[in-house]
Amino acid sequence: MDAVPDKSNDLAALTKRLLKSVEAASGLAALEAIRVSALGKKGEISELMKQLGTMAPEARKSFGAAVNEVVDTLRPHRLCGYLYDLATAFTAFFEACPVLKAPDDATRESRFALCAVTARVLACGLDLLGMQAPERM
Secondary structure, eight states: OOSSOSOOOOHHHHHHHHHHHHHHOOSHHHHHHHHHHHHSTTOHHHHHHGGGGGSOHHHHHHHHHHHHHHHHHTOTHHHHHHHHHHHHHHHHHHHHSOSTTOSSHHHHHHHHHHHHHHHHHHHHHHHHTTOOOOSOO
């Protein structure tokens, strides 16, 4: 039984499909097939989690925790809240700490690094939700 037929990166649609599959399952064997199709080595959720490897180590922990909560609770809106909070915190940083006009090269480089990490986390989170991140703001 192919519980999750397509390979969409849309976490909300994935959640909906998995819930329908679980509700329609007729026995332990069907539930195990659903679990493997979602969480197995090549399962959809496992594939989405591999995107964490492209992020800086400092960003993985909090983003990974948010994604795990979404997976555990089947509530994709939690990821939206995490991304909103991250964007709000970054906006406050960006307004208070000029990147291009930083006082020295080391400060400028560290601020650029923070901008790059934040952009990657936001882009990955939006991708998990089936949305495309804008190239520029």
